[in-house]
Amino acid sequence: MTKDQKDNLFSLVKSLTKSEKRQFKLYVGRLGVNSDSKFLKLFNLLDKAKTYNEASILKSGIVKKSQLANVKAHLYKQILISLKLNPSHQNVRLQIREQLDFASILYHKGLYKQSLKILDKAKELAIVNEEKNSAFEIVELEKIIEAQYITRSINTRADELAVQAKELSSQNVIASKLSNLSLQLYSIILKTGYVKNEEESQMVTQYFNDRLPNIKGKKIGFREKLWLYKAYLWYSFLLQDFLNCYKYASKWVDLFHQNPSMINHNPVFYLKGNNYLLESLFFIGNKPKFIKKLDQFKSVVDDTKFNKDENVSTLIFLYTNFHTINQHFIDGSFEEGLNLIPEIENDLITYKDRTDPHHKMIFYYKFASMHFGAGNNKTCIKYLDKIISNKTLSMREDLLCFSRVLNLVAHYEAGLDYHLETLLRSTYKFLIKMNELHEVQKEMIKFIRGLQDIYPHDLKNAFKELHKTLKTFEDHPFERRAFLYLDIISWLESKINNKPVSEIINAKYLSKYPS
Template sequence: MSNYYNKSDHLFLLIKTLSKSEKINFKIYVNRIKKNKNSKFMKLFNIMSKINSYNEKKILDSTTISKVQLSNIKAHLYKQILVSLKLQETNKENHDIQIREYLDFAKILYNKGLYIQSLKFLEKAKIIARSYEFKTILLELVEFEKMIESQHITRSLYSRSGELSAESKELIERVQCNNALSNLSLELYGLYLKVGYVRNEKDKIFIETYFRTNLPKFDIKKISFYEKLFLYQAQVWYHFIRQDFIMCYRSSYKWIELFKNNRKAKRIAPVSYLKGYHYLLDTLFYLNHYSKFTYIFNQFENEVKNGEILINGNTRILIFMYTYTNRINKHYMEGNFSEGVKKIIPSLFTDFKKICNHLDSHYIMILYYKIACLYFGSGDNNNAIRYLSKVMENKKKNLRQDLQCSARLLHLIACYESGLDENMDQKIQSAYKFFIQMDDWYIVQKKIIHFFKNLGNVYPHQIKSQFKKLKDKLIKYYDHPYEKRTFLYLDIISWINSKIENKSVETIIKEKFIRNKISENY
C-alpha cells in the first residue's frame, strides 16, 4: 500500500484528480483560442494525463519542451486548469464561489464608477450569503456596501446608513461567536490528534479548564447552523479526549440531527456531515453497542449508495476511510476476523490504490493499525507485524502518540505469538524507550512490558499461571478513568483469556459477542 504518485509534483497530482468530464471541459476552455490547440502547455497536459507516475525525462522526450522551459509551462498549465475548474464549479452548487464571482463583478463595476450596478450585484450576493449562513462573506459584502454608500450618493443615505451600521454590528457579534467556537473545535481536534485520550489527572484538569475558559457565551436558541455545528464538534472532541463516550454519543447525535434538520446543509458542508457520522459510529463502537452501531452504519452506507451525500475529492476520501474502518470495526465487535480479512482486505487494497496519494499520515496510520488488528484477530501474526511495523515507522512522533504506543504493545504480542521472539529483549527495550519518550509510561504498559521481560525465565508448565496473574493485575484497570484507554485500542484481556483457555483470540471475542448480544436483547 505504498504511495503511487510523486507527492512533490502538484501539477501531476492535480491532473490525476480530474474526472473525464473535467478534462473534456478543460480542453473546450483552452481550445476557445485556436493557437492553444498545439501549444506546449497542452502537449504537456496530454502526456501527463497518460503517464501513471511523474517522470520528467519521459515528459521532455515526448514533447518539444526544453528543461529550462518546463517549470514556467507547468506553472501556466496549473493556473489554466484551476481557471477551468473554477468556471465549472460556478455552475454547480458551490454558492460561496458564486458569491465571490458577484463580489468580483461588484468591484469591477465600482472601479468604473457604476455604483448602482455594483450595489445590485452586492445585493444578489447578500441574498445567497444570508440563505446559506455565510456570515464571514456576508460581513465582507456589507463592509463593501458601507464603503460605497459612505463615499457616493446613491440613494437615501440617512436611512440606509443606519440599516447597514446595525447589520454590520450584528454580523460582527455573530462572526466573533462563530470564530470562537470554530477555534475551540479546531484546537481540541489538534490536541486529540497529538495526544489522544487524557492520560492522568493533570491532563483532565487541563482539558476541562481549557474548554470552560474558551467556550463563548451564547443562547442555543439564537445561534446559527454553523455556530451549532462548531459547538457540537467542540463538545465531541472534548468528551472524546476525556473518554466520556456517553456524552460524546449525545453530542455526535446532535451533530447528525443538525444536518438532518437542515437538509440543504448536507450539500453545502458534506465533509462535516461525514465526520459527524464517523464520530457517532466511533462512539458506539467504544460503547460496544452493536445493534445501534449496525443501524447507524447501514443508514450511513445507504445514504452514500443513494447519492444523498455529495461526492467530490474530499468526500470520496472520507467515505473510503469511514466505510472501511467501520466495516473492520463491525467484524471486531462480532469476532469474525477471518471473515473480515476475506471480505474486506482485497477491496480495501483496490480502492486504496485509487486515492492513496490523497491520504494524510493520520488516516494511513489508522488504516494500517486497523488492518493489523484484523490480521491479528484472524491468527495471521506475520501480516499483523507487517502493518504494525508501518505504524511504528511513522516519523511524525507527535501524531496520535496513543495509537503508536498501542501499536508497539500489539507488536510485542504478535511477535510472541508468531514465535519471532529471538530478539525479544531488544524489542521490549525499544518499546520501553518509546513509552518514556512519549511520556506514556503508565501502569498497564508497565505491567505488560514487565510480563514479557520476565517470560523468558518462566518454565513452559508455568506459563498459563503467569497469564492468569497478568489478567488479575490488568482487569482492575479495565474501567480506570485513565488506564482504560489502552484497552480501547487493544483487547488484551481477550488475548490473555485465549492463552488461559487454549482458544484462539477469534473464538474468545466471538463468544464474548454472543454473550453481550443476548444480554443486549433482554
C-alpha cells in the same frame, strides 16, 4: 531505485477526470492562438507521462529550461480557471464570490444601483446558506456605496446596514472562537491522543473553559452550533467521555438532518459528524445502534442526490471501510471480518494519491488486530511491521505505541521467541522516549520479560495474576485507553480458559446484547 519527483502541476494534471481534461482543452481551444501553445503541449505531455521527470520535459523541446517555470505556472493557472468554470465544481460559495466580484466591477464603473441590486441578492443567498463571512463582506461594500450618498436610498438604510453588520460581526466572532477552540483540541488529540493523568485532565478542562465563548442570550445559527458541537466533541474525546462524545456527535448529525440543504452544501462536515458518531458507538460497544447508524450513513452517501467530488469520495471510502471493519471488533467476529481486507487493500491502491500515510497506517493496524483476533499472528506481525518500520511516519503517538505492544504479544503467540528480548528492549526504549509508559504497558512488558523463567505448568497461574492486575485498570479513567486499542483482558481470558479470543469477546458482547 530513485524516488519519483514530486510536482504540484503534475499532481493536478493527474487528478483531472476525463470530462475535466476535455473541458480544459475546449476552454483553451476557444482561442485559436492557443492550439499550438507551449502550455498546451506541456499539458499533453504530462497527461501521458506516468511520472514527473523534468529532464524528459526539456528533452522534448517544448520549452527551454529558462521558460519552464513560467510555462508551468501559466498552465497551472489555466487548469484552475477551467475547473472553476466546470459545472461539477460550482457551489454556493463560488456563486456568492462571483456575484460579489460582479458587484465590485459595477461599483468601480459607477453603476451603483446595479451593484447594490446584485449585492442584495448575494447577501440573501449568503445568509440563507450560513455563509456569514461573505455576508459581512457584502454588507461592508454596501456601506461603502451608501456612505457616498450617491443612491439617495430610504432613510432607515444606514441603520439597517449598521444593525446587520453588528449582528454578522458578533456571529462571526463566536464562530471564529469556536472553530479555533475545536481546531486546537483536535490538534492535541492528533499529537498526543487522550489525556494520560489527572493533571492533563485538569489542564485540558481549564484550556477548554477559558476559550469557550459565552453564547447565553446570543443569536446563533447552524454554523455556530456546528462549531459548538465540534468543540464539545473533541473535549469529550480527550477525556475519554464516550457517552458525551455520542451525545455531541448525535447533535452534530441531527443538525444536518434538521437543515437538509446543508448536507450537500457542507458534505465534508456531514461525513465527519457521522464518522465521530460511529466511532463513539464503537467505543461504547453498542453494535445494534452502530449497525443502524452505519446503514443510515451508507444510504445517504449512496443516494444519487448526494454530491460527490474527489475529496468527498475519498472520505466516504475511508469512513465506510473503517467502520465496516470496526463492527467486527465489537462482537469478536474476526474470521468474518478478514474477508474485507483484500478488497480494502485493492481500494487503497486506487485511492493511494488521495489517502494520507496516517490513514493508511490506521488501516494496517486494524488489519493486524483483525488477524491477531483470528489467531493469524504471523500475518498480524507483517502488517505491524509496515507501521513500525516507517521512520518518517507522522501518526498519533498512541497508535504507534500500541502497534509495538501488539507486536510483542503477537511474537509471543507465534512462538517467535528467538529475538523477543531485543523487541522488549526496543519497545521499552520507544515508550520511554514517547512518554507513553502507562501501568498497563509496564505490566505487559514485565510479564512478557518474565515468561522465560516460568515453568509451563505455572503459566496459567501467571496469566491469572496478570489478569487480576489489569482488571483494576479496566475502568480507570486514564489507564483504560490501553484497552481501546488492544483488548489484553480478553486475550488473557482466552489463555486462562483455553478458548479463542474471538469466542471470549463474543460471549461478553452477547451478555450485554443477548438479542
